[in-house]
Amino acid sequence: MKTETGLFDRAFDVVxxxxxxxxxxxxxxxxxxxxxxxxxxxxxxxxxxxxxxKPLGFSVEAYKSVLKNPSITTGYxxxxxxxxxxxxxxxxxxxxxAYVLSRKNVMWNNVFxxxxxxxxxxxxxxxxxxLVVKGVxxxxxxxxxxxxxxxxxxxxxxxxxxxxxxxxxLEESAKIDGANHFTIxxxxxxxxxxxxxxxxxxxxxxxxxxxxxxxxxxxxxxDLFPLQLVLREILIANSTDSMSxxxxxxxxxxxxxxxxxxxxxxxxxPILCVYPFVQRFFVKGVMxxxxxx
Amino acid sequence: xxxxxxANANASTSASAKQNSFKRRFIRDFMLNKYLYLMMIPVxxxxxxxxxxxxxxxxxxxxxxxxxxxxxxSDWVGLKNFEDFFNSYYFVRILKNTLLISLYSLIFxxxxxxxxxxxxxxxxxxxxxxxxxxxxxxxxxISLVVICGIITDFTNADGLINRFFMLFGxxxxxxxxxxxxxxxxxxxxxxxxxxxxxSIIYIAALMSIDLEQYEAARIDGASRFKQxxxxxxxxxxPTIAIMLILRMGNLLNVGFEKIILLYNPxxxxxxxxxSSFVYRKGLLEFGWSYSSAVGLFNSVxxxxxxxxxxxxxxxxxxxxxx
Numbered sequence: 241m242k243t244e245t246g247l248f249d250r251a252f253d254v255v256x257x258x259x260x261x262x263x264x265x266x267x268x269x270x271x272x273x274x275x276x277x278x279x280x281x282x283x284x285x286x287x288x289x290x291x292x293x294k295p296l297g298f299s300v301e302a303y304k305s306v307l308k309n310p311s312i313t314t315g316y317x318x319x320x321x322x323x324x325x326x327x328x329x330x331x332x333x334x335x336x337x338a339y340v341l342s343r344k345n346v347m348w349n350n351v352f353x354x355x356x357x358x359x360x361x362x363x364x365x366x367x368x369x370x371l372v373v374k375g376v377x378x379x380x381x382x383x384x385x386x387x388x389x390x391x392x393x394x395x396x397x398x399x400x401x402x403x404x405x406x407x408x409x410l411e412e413s414a415k416i417d418g419a420n421h422f423t424i425x426x427x428x429x430x431x432x433x434x435x436x437x438x439x440x441x442x443x444x445x446x447x448x449x450x451x452x453x454x455x456x457x458x459x460x461x462x463d464l465f466p467l468q469l470v471l472r473e474i475l476i477a478n479s480t481d482s483m484s485x486x487x488x489x490x491x492x493x494x495x496x497x498x499x500x501x502x503x504x505x506x507x508x509x510p511i512l513c514v515y516p517f518v519q520r521f522f523v524k525g526v527m528x529x530x531x532x533x
Numbered sequence: 534x535x536x537x538x539x540a541n542a543n544a545s546t547s548a549s550a551k552q553n554s555f556k557r558r559f560i561r562d563f564m565l566n567k568y569l570y571l572m573m574i575p576v577x578x579x580x581x582x583x584x585x586x587x588x589x590x591x592x593x594x595x596x597x598x599x600x601x602x603x604x605x606x607s608d609w610v611g612l613k614n615f616e617d618f619f620n621s622y623y624f625v626r627i628l629k630n631t632l633l634i635s636l637y638s639l640i641f642x643x644x645x646x647x648x649x650x651x652x653x654x655x656x657x658x659x660x661x662x663x664x665x666x667x668x669x670x671x672x673x674x675i676s677l678v679v680i681c682g683i684i685t686d687f688t689n690a691d692g693l694i695n696r697f698f699m700l701f702g703x704x705x706x707x708x709x710x711x712x713x714x715x716x717x718x719x720x721x722x723x724x725x726x727x728x729x730x731x732s733i734i735y736i737a738a739l740m741s742i743d744l745e746q747y748e749a750a751r752i753d754g755a756s757r758f759k760q761x762x763x764x765x766x767x768x769x770x771p772t773i774a775i776m777l778i779l780r781m782g783n784l785l786n787v788g789f790e791k792i793i794l795l796y797n798p799x800x801x802x803x804x805x806x807x808s809s810f811v812y813r814k815g816l817l818e819f820g821w822s823y824s825s826a827v828g829l830f831n832s833v834x835x836x837x838x839x840x841x842x843x844x845x846x847x848x849x850x851x852x853x854x855x
Binding site: 333364475 | 558559562563565566568569570572573575576577579580582583584585586587588589590591593604649652653655656661664665667668669670671672674675676677678679681682683685686687691693696697699700725728729730733734737756757758790793794808811812815816821824825828829831832835836839
């Protein structure tokens with residue numbers, strides 16, 4: 241009996257490890273492929289019909305054209321603007337709302353809460369939002385990707401729950417010392433909520449960094465395109481031509497292929513470098529959201 | 534809570550006294566909390582402008598909107614836009630696509646992270662565990678545009694996926710040009726990107742299972758597979774139930790951003806969903822009223838689904854959002 245179970249368990253182990261290793265390979269290989277292709281020689285890559293195990297030849301031409309491309313530079317600049325100011329607005333607004341809604345003796349808080357929660361379940365839709373953004377004059381401005389998304393209701397609720405967990409006695413003693421609500425919020429509540437705020441910063445920042453859809457709806461001027469919109473042109477619409485000017489038509493196609501891969505790397509490496517360090521915060525965030533949600 | 538109790542107590546007294554005390558309470562509350570109300574102004578303004586104004590703007594679904602006349606000034610057309618939509622060739626197509634893509638992701642994508650969590654739980658080497666987790670989370674951090682760029686490239690006639698199949702003698706084909714392949718590509722890439730990330734919550738749930746149960750099972754001679762089946766899986770069942778409910782309430786909210794990035798006129802017949810249709814008709818073809826009607830239809834159905842899912846879950850499992 242005992243040996244039988246042992247044998248079965250060992251087979252079980254083999255199955256599990258095989259499946260997991262397979263999953264790791266399937267997850268990792270596409271990214272390695274992009275890495276190899278980005279360093280490959282353009283001509284050899286296009287001619288190649290097999291699967292890559294290492295770069296074909298070695299060339300950094302693609303990276304040179306990507307980094308020289310003005311759209312990439314302005315894209316990065318616009319995205320940094322959106323991330324920095326977007327996260328500041330997000331945090332400020334979310335903290336304000338969460339603080340007021342976490343106070344216990346405010347008569348209208350139940351009404352406010354309903355007004356806010358209702359928006360999670362029902363919305364006017366894309367076109368009416370577009371008309372409002374147009375109406376308030378934000379169209380074709382980077383703020384159009386920031387202000388209409390000042391608060392994520394879900395995050396507001398997480399933050400409110402966390403603020404509610406802070407003992408009342410702390411504020412009461414601050415009140416006796418003459419502190420007003422602004423002081424209580426910024427001197428007591430926020431410093432005590434740093435873990436949740438770190439998670440919020442991360443959530444909001446990734447959201448802003450990855451956002452492209454509303455930018456594509458609200459922004460028309462090319463020099464205001466955030467990085468993701470530039471990427472969409474290069475990767476999805478396949479317009480690498482502007483980046484390989486000076487080459488003949490055939491060369492242009494070949495370089496275009498490697499440029500796509502180099503662009504993916506240039507746009508993704510910053511995230512992949514940061515993410516192992518922030519991973520644990522994300523994990524914490526998932527927990528915070530799940531326990532309270 | 535305290536204020537509610539007071540309100541109930543007051544309700545039993547005469548009407549005029551009630552009004553009086555309400556007014557007094559109102560003023561007192563306002564004086565006491567004026568700074569809090571001041572702090573709430575930007576928040577309320579945000580919700581008013583960017584959430585409630587669009588709801589009001591959705592009125593144009595019942596109008597023949599013209600930008601010159603504005604929302605109020607445009608002529609009423611009643612339910613014409615809705616009728617046009619229900620009678621159009623697109624109605625059945627996009628409703629079917631939306632439901633099918635949602636359903637497939639429910640069937641195939643939803644269980645995937647649960648399986649992964651169960652597998653990871655069985656690994657005893659901490660190092661290997663960490664490596665698997667770090668690598669499977671990775672795709673979640675890559676932006677959607679880049680993911681779709683990679684998908685587009687790999688599914689090309691001579692892309693990576695086709696090259697792989699060519700090893701087994703298949704011919705290459707541009708997969709994103711095949712309507713029949715759109716849904717599998719969508720769902721599989723979704724699993725690829727999200728499986729690791731979504732497994733976190735189940736792994737967290739696994740941590741809280743009482744280890745003594747395993748010990749008892751081992752003494753009884755249960756194999757590890759049986760332990761997984763009879764201890765681990767039931768242990769995370771509540772979490773699975775909650776995640777499923779949340780998912781049901783979101784049934785019509787298909788990830789349209791990804792669809793917009795991946796579809797093309799050739800694959801509209803299987804790929805076009807309600808939201809992508811709204812986007813195309815409204816913003817690319819300027820059919821604002823028509824598109825708003827479609828969007829409103831989507832919102833109403835969603836709300837109804839959510840209320841239903843919430844009701845059912847409250848009855849069945851005592852888990853509910855309200």
